[in-house]
Amino acid sequence: MQQVPVTAPSAGRPILQAHGLHKHFGALHVLxxxxxVVAERELVFIIGPSGSGKSTLLRCLNRLEEPxxxxxxxxxxxxxxxxxxxxxxxxxxxxxxxxxxxxYPHMTxxxxxTLALRKVAGKGRAEAEEIGRAALARVGLADRAEHTPxxxxxxxxxxxxxxxxIALEPRVMLFDEPTSALDPELVGSVLEVMRALRESGMxxxxxxxxxxxARAAADRVVFIDHGLIVEQGKPAQVLGNxxxxxxxxxxxxxxxx
Amino acid sequence: xxxxxxxxxxxFAEVFLNxxxxxxxxxxxxSGFFLTVGLAxxxxxxxxxxxxxxxxxxxxxxxxxxWLIVFxxxxxxxxxxxxxxxxxxxxxxxxxxxxxxxGATWASLSLVLMAFAEEIxxxxxxxxxxxxxxxxxxxxxxxxxxxxWVVLPxxxxxxxxPLTNRTIAxxxxxxxxxxxxxxxxxxxxxxxVSFSFNPSPLLLGAAAYLVLFLPVVVLGRWIETRxxxxx
Numbered sequence: 223m224q225q226v227p228v229t230a231p232s233a234g235r236p237i238l239q240a241h242g243l244h245k246h247f248g249a250l251h252v253l254x255x256x257x258x259v260v261a262e263r264e265l266v267f268i269i270g271p272s273g274s275g276k277s278t279l280l281r282c283l284n285r286l287e288e289p290x291x292x293x294x295x296x297x298x299x300x301x302x303x304x305x306x307x308x309x310x311x312x313x314x315x316x317x318x319x320x321x322x323x324x325x326y327p328h329m330t331x332x333x334x335x336t337l338a339l340r341k342v343a344g345k346g347r348a349e350a351e352e353i354g355r356a357a358l359a360r361v362g363l364a365d366r367a368e369h370t371p372x373x374x375x376x377x378x379x380x381x382x383x384x385x386x387x388i389a390l391e392p393r394v395m396l397f398d399e400p401t402s403a404l405d406p407e408l409v410g411s412v413l414e415v416m417r418a419l420r421e422s423g424m425x426x427x428x429x430x431x432x433x434x435x436a437r438a439a440a441d442r443v444v445f446i447d448h449g450l451i452v453e454q455g456k457p458a459q460v461l462g463n464x465x466x467x468x469x470x471x472x473x474x475x476x477x478x479x
Numbered sequence: 480x481x482x483x484x485x486x487x488x489x490x491f492a493e494v495f496l497n498x499x500x501x502x503x504x505x506x507x508x509x510s511g512f513f514l515t516v517g518l519a520x521x522x523x524x525x526x527x528x529x530x531x532x533x534x535x536x537x538x539x540x541x542x543x544x545x546w547l548i549v550f551x552x553x554x555x556x557x558x559x560x561x562x563x564x565x566x567x568x569x570x571x572x573x574x575x576x577x578x579x580x581x582g583a584t585w586a587s588l589s590l591v592l593m594a595f596a597e598e599i600x601x602x603x604x605x606x607x608x609x610x611x612x613x614x615x616x617x618x619x620x621x622x623x624x625x626x627x628w629v630v631l632p633x634x635x636x637x638x639x640x641p642l643t644n645r646t647i648a649x650x651x652x653x654x655x656x657x658x659x660x661x662x663x664x665x666x667x668x669x670x671x672v673s674f675s676f677n678p679s680p681l682l683l684g685a686a687a688y689l690v691l692f693l694p695v696v697v698l699g700r701w702i703e704t705r706x707x708x709x710x
Contacts, residue, residue: 284617286613286616286617310616310619310620310621311619312619313616313617313618313619314618314619316617317617317618318613318614318617320610320613320614322608322610324608324610324611324613324614325614326611326614326615326629326633327633328632328633328636337615337618337620337628337629338615338618338619338620341620341624341628342618342619342620342621342624343619383614386614386618387617387618390618390619
């Protein structure tokens, strides 16, 4: 198979550069040489069948998953160089939002948002809470700061999770199927927050099946299958008039649901 | 038939509820009571602290260390506590250490509680969903910070009910110290019986155990409902 050349981002300098990413899980070859360059302020949307490696790709970018080989550079920092890079420090530049929210159930919304501010960024309690409340206000949950996750709806929990990530002022945000675990009527509120985040200039890499959101908000859509980028380009092109048969088949399948 | 049960009751009271004998040996039972309380508290502190420490070491996932921990834990979970007490009390002097009755009982029960507590803490740590670790690490928390601020608080909450039950069961094992001559409640009661030729002190001893452990059992029940996890 021919590797599709990396699309030169239309605007901004590259802020995230992944090259030659491979990932093996035992005998399973999940990523088979992925190159992904994301420009500042760009929203890249990753689609692909389940098991195609899109979540693994995302998780390799902040090293929740250890790439078997390849390079990942974020904001000029080599994520895989353990001698020169403090991974815990570097991860603060990369926010991540998970399918299952993963809020800390024993803490309030504010506690969730301020934990890393206090323990890693070294802010005092008052400053951390000020930043935390501002982050919660940005996701429309200023009045839920003292609620625990158990007292919040799924959509609210995911917005707290977004607040937890953006409170650290990351340079890039990764979204791993952020709306897949939500009831349909709660999806809109999360997409709304993501749209506002995008308008504020946040660089975002989103793995999701929300094709409507991709059409409306993405700068670039990347189609991954069998651990390789098959096709990428403007949303109208990749989603509306894909070049490759596999992309067409996938989009037909998604459209049917 | 009419008079016989009354006679039996009088006889029973004289034998088992002999107030004169009870009064005479009450101070011994009381001293045994305080010794048992002190021993139990020391066992709980040492056993749970050591169990937690082993579980934390195990979470580092250093393979030879994990094997060693699992071996030690399985050993002390498999051995009857009485065997451990006897081994330590009669075995250690042959290598030049004499722990004494108190030391041997304390060390044995602490080791047994440590083993069970380690398993319970470890089960609690592994029961915390992987996503909790990932969320914490993705915000830059180190392994140690994620463990102590995100995972352990949830794990300990899960472990409180089983740990309470196991702790009660093992602290009751302080009575096993009587075998090596530790002057705790049961041992005091038994020697009172052999001096007085009357079994009433045994009943007094049982009452002392109730005074000590009934509140603990009730407390355990309360803790169990209090810590029922709401997500």
